[in-house]
Amino acid sequence: MLQAEIDREKCTQCLECIEVCPEGVLELVDGWPFHVYTEKCKGCATCLNMCPEDAISVVEY
Ligand code: SF4
Numbered sequence: 001m002l003q004a005e006i007d008r009e010k011c012t013q014c015l016e017c018i019e020v021c022p023e024g025v026l027e028l029v030d031g032w033p034f035h036v037y038t039e040k041c042k043g044c045a046t047c048l049n050m051c052p053e054d055a056i057s058v059v060e061y
């Protein structure tokens with residue numbers, strides 16, 4: 001399974017990643033983008049490419 005991980009040291013909470021994910025995987029939790037629907041991530045890297053802070057990585061686990 002794939003998971004988008006957010007590095008909070010880099011993230012500026014612009015929330016672009018939530019908007020662009022075509023699968024609706026990311027949601028806002030306590031002001032931070034959070035990978036909620038793990039089983040739905042397709043690893044398309046749209047969020048990763050969109051993030052202006054390079055704060056997202058997609059990992060397999
Ligand atoms: S696009 Fe990047 S900087 Fe913006 S909320 Fe998502 S992880 Fe944070």
Ligand code: SF4
Nearest residue numbers: 021041042044045047
């Ligand atoms: S890799 Fe694609 S499907 Fe997975 S969270 Fe990012 S934009 Fe959504």
